[in-house]
Amino acid sequence: MSSITSLSIVLQHDIDEQYQYQPGEIIRGTIYINLAKPTAIREITVKVYSEGNVSWKGQDEQVYQAQEIYVDSSKAIVDTTYDLEPLQLPQGRHEFPLDYILPENVPSSYIGKYGNVTYTMRATAVGANSRDTAISSEPFLVLRRQHIPAIAQQPLAMTASRRMPCACSFGTLDIRVTLDRAGGVPGEDIFLQAELKNQSGRTVTAMQASLVMTTVFRAQSRSTEFRQIVSKKRDEMDVAKGEGRRWTHVRLPLPPYVPESKLEFCDIIELDYLFQFRVEMTGGSEVRLEAPFWVGAQPQGLEVPNSEHVGMKIHKQWTVRGSQALLFPDGEAGGDGSSSAQQQNPAHDYDEGWGVNLVPELRNESEVVTNPLFQQQQTKGARDIPEELLENTKL
The missing domain is CATH 2.60.40.640 (Immunoglobulin-like)
Structure with a gap:
């Protein structure tokens, strides 16, 4: 029997048990793991995955199908697979915070008769003992707010x-x-x-x-x-x-x-x-x-809280598909790891062994996240x- 009694993901922005986010917004949450006894943990990973699927049967009885992948990102919260000593955790409940920035160029969630666009976050915990393994997943919504004409x-x-x-x-x-x-x-x-x-x-x-x-x-x-x-x-x-x-x-x-x-x-x-x-x-x-x-x-939304640090430390934690050079605001090159300027400044190393060097297109701290569901009601000009x-x- 596994010593991991439960593994769960709890995300912020919980509205009526529906996790809803904007493209470019930071997803913050916590991984909870409960252990029945002291356990050696080799690895805890989190994966964010999004895909679109279409399927229907035509009048000719042929099935038409299509698929698109929008996000396929993963992060090791705990990784001792190449170390001699795994992480020793005592009995009880343990918390591991996580941050992930959604790419800007992703579609809204959708569920229809012949197709859908879905988003899921999945956590996997693997112990030194092969029986100590658990998987948990949590769906969430993404709603893009394009300006109407x-x-x-x-x-x-x-x-x-x-x-x-x-x-x-x-x-x-x-x-x-x-x-x-x-x-x-x-x-x-x-x-x-x-x-x-x-x-x-x-x-x-x-x-x-x-x-x-x-x-x-x-x-x-x-x-x-x-x-x-x-x-x-x-x-x-x-x-x-x-x-x-x-x-x-x-x-x-x-x-x-x-x-x-x-x-x-x-x-x-x-x-x-x-x-x-x-x-x-x-x-x-x-x-x-x-x-x-x-x-x-609508033209206005919530500002990103100033108390939250949305800098390089969060940006470098996640990757998306692709491998391209990234031009930083200070003019240094990044992405392929071959730039001498990047080698001199390790803070701009976005690879970290994931094999993918392109980070999502990110929204600046000063920009507004237009999220009408979280916007406070305006009292001025309220109509009867x-x-x-x-x-x-x-x-």
Whole structure:
């Protein structure tokens, strides 16, 4: 029986048990290991791995698949594999802190019908005795916040007038819908106004406003599309001829964990959003209005705390795939280990025996981490949001 009774990873930024980070942000956490008795530990390693996968079966019964790897980084927290003496740990609980900087050029987490983008941190502990081995993994979310176009901050208005046949006559169905803006940040509410005038001979049975995510999956020079509703407001109310229906200040929430539009840095999955307004009528007919909708970043976020040291000591602890020369701010070269300037300054040695010499693209200390989920609410300029109103009207 293994003397390692438990091995776990606890990460910071825990929101509703969902670890959520921005590209370029530092992941901080702790590895906990519990020992039933004094144990000799040879190695404790941590690996961060991210991949994208796509798979679906076409009409020709052929399965189309594709994969991308975005992060494949590892670090030895304890490594005595080449020493004579392993690390002797007494019975009880032991803690090992860790820091990892996510690369900037990674996509957001995503789970869909035919594909996904996932992130996992895995810890492995190996003792001098082969039975003393344990593995633990912890998934986490990455959400990129791209800035939405300026036009998406403007109101969105849609109108339609349809002639609807009924028996031997025709009548019109007039629809007017307005959104307060054509884009939003996950976790926000979008407010809409809608007005329906029914002068046709058919009865309106329901109105529905939706935010729809359209995903295109690509593999082996083929593609397939899937649509899913991420938020909706439905109103089932009969509106007969000569009647109307009005929505005022209706809230359409944008879920907090949806990826940004386009899913940047992922070549096998592409996302787009649209706003859809549907009017359902007797006889199985419907009128549908659609317009593009953007999901992205708000202009402000949390600053990196000044008390945290985000310097070379953390940057040099992790590696990513690749092997390229790195130009440091002071003009010295790094990466391949051949530069004389680098040899004279060991603080710029990023290899440390990992066999990979390229560090992630890093965000400067002075820059802002735009993370709306962790942003404190601003009290200035807070608006008084009126109550929702859904009512019938007479024409």
